[in-house]
Amino acid sequence: MADGLDVRIRATTPIAIDVAFSVHAHETLALIGPSGAGKSTILRTVAGLHRVPEGTIQAGGDTWLDTAAGIDLAASRRHAGMVFQSYALFPHLTAGQNIMEAMLDRLRDERRHRADAFLKRVHLEGLGDRLPATLSGGQQQRVALARALARNPKVLLLDEPFSAVDRPTRRSLHQLLRELRSETPLPIIFITHDIEDAMASADRLCLIEAGKITADVKASRMATQCDGRLSAWLNDV
Template sequence: MGDGLHVAIHQAGPIPLDVEFEVAPNETLALIGPSGAGKTTILRTIAGLYPARQGRIVANGHVWFDDRAKIDVPARQRRVGVVFQSYALFPHLTAIENVMEAMVDRPKTTRHGAAVELLGRVHLDGFADRRPDALSGGQQQRVALARALARDPDVLLFDEPFSAVDRPTRRALHRLIAELRTTTPVPIVFVTHDIEDVAASADRVCFLRTGVVVETQLSSAIQVGGDSHLEAWLDS
């Protein structure tokens, strides 16, 4: 099993999950489905924030979970960058300090310069000394993304990244994710309820219902605004 993300999670409860999928380097997979489909739980399981029962999770050749081999790497030891829906920034720290907090594996003398570079990559030059309450929602989200990248991740996970921002900010984030796919050779998985976000930012989409993969297909096959059956299914 080579590079990329390989996920197989099987459990009867407390949250039933029966999912298997792979995401290649530089590929973006969207997880989509009605509320309660298990999308966020899958992300949390990959990150080690929710205990898996059975299955196997491998990222970039590193086994993070394997119930048969009795391997369960703690979340803090998994090289995973997570952008939470709430951003989860430290309110008392500046943007650059929030990014530096994730650089526990880097020498202290290199952290500031690396954080400046990462803020530049997410187009936040000049915002390094601002605290979260002095940033817009979209800017806070970019700080959270820079912090996720600061972990040198084997995989990037986004939990509802588009839900709390306005349309112009969403379009800017779509463009930023497209940039990451060309400059950061890691698999990206994001959770969403919106077909437009899938069409704009994903290579493939995995449809989920009650913790089960119903179908996986190329996002280019989705007709935005033209599939009333799909939209009704998502609202169910």
Template sequence: MAFPAGSVAVSDPAGLHVQLRQAGPIPLAVDFVCGAGELLALVGPSGSGKSTILRTIAGLYRPQHGRVACGTAVWLDTASGLAVPAYRRQAGLVFQSYALFPHMTALGNVMAALAHRPKGERVTRARALLRLVQLEGLEDRRPSSLSGGQQQRVAVARALAREPAVLLLDEPFSAVDRRTRRRLHDELRELRGTLAVPIVLVTHDLDEAAALADRLCVLDAGETLQTGRPADVLSAPASPRVRHALDLTEEETS
């Protein structure tokens, strides 16, 4: 399947470019770009395909038709039969459940993602990443002895250990309380200052998306409906379908 020329604006050659199409079993009609250093939030109702899109970018799901490119690296091009396996994609994915190895310490979990580094560098690099996410001193704790917020930080450090060209966050704050969530929001903003890669965030929380994202991408039934700055999208939905996908009333957008 060929995609129409110009269906996605190539506004940032160093960014992430995603085009996906399939009728089912999970319908997809997706077109978006996330620039280097930009945080794009995918928002929409449950079942709209948000997590499937992240899994496709990471190489954990292959759609019938699609193209995924990050900078000059093409990871998926179904038209030519190209599908780079997940372990060869520079994609750092933080799952909603964090997916930490329960028998490993925080340090061990991060080191597990450093197989591409010489053995002599792995401990030092893992400790540096845990410092980056403010977990210095907790290196020897297992996930069961860490709070939800601390587990989330270990998951982020492990994702960064892959030296990702793109960071993918799948509902990373949903398992923590509101106070911890606010603190983690602040830490993500600070972390962004050290990263110059596209960041794609999946969230059901519109307030969270508006507070963290440079742009929103509204999805419904696997289709991208509108992309733009949070204030613009929330104040002027492009259609009643967008308003419904965001669960906004007319009074909220007037």
């Protein structure tokens, strides 16, 4: 998939994983399921932060992982924009400086100009001089998202982006993800435990149970064409 992401990975330890899925450009995939199902392990494997003994990962026409061929690029060599659940912002740097850290290969003036542009893109214009501690959780999340986009990634990965923010902020983040899906030619994957977040932001939902995909459903059709296993799981949450 030249413009998207293709993942096929298997592992038995420390958690059993056996999944295969693809995400197109301009498509958002939500990985949902119970705690311990393997969602974070899958995301970290795509980013290069976790190694598996068997699998292939291709993004934007590049091979990041092919265990049979001995290819396993380090995280620093994978063009993945990762937004961590904890945001992982540098506390001593301003919002703008945090974003500039993702562009160290560019001249300082260009980095500052691009940081301002990315802040505007996530609706935080005028807050570039603020330290993370002075920003709300939702604003910190947006700074982390802007920093991930500044890496010029081939895939955008978000770990529980809605878990630490209130309901109004979650709705605004839903809207932002929909905007990014439309405006940015990226495959986007995010993890969530909340089906409402998944349906509000994603094109497709993959239910992960015990390291396997047990349902793969288009969000727009879920109400009428929901797989039985997904329906049963939703009824329990």
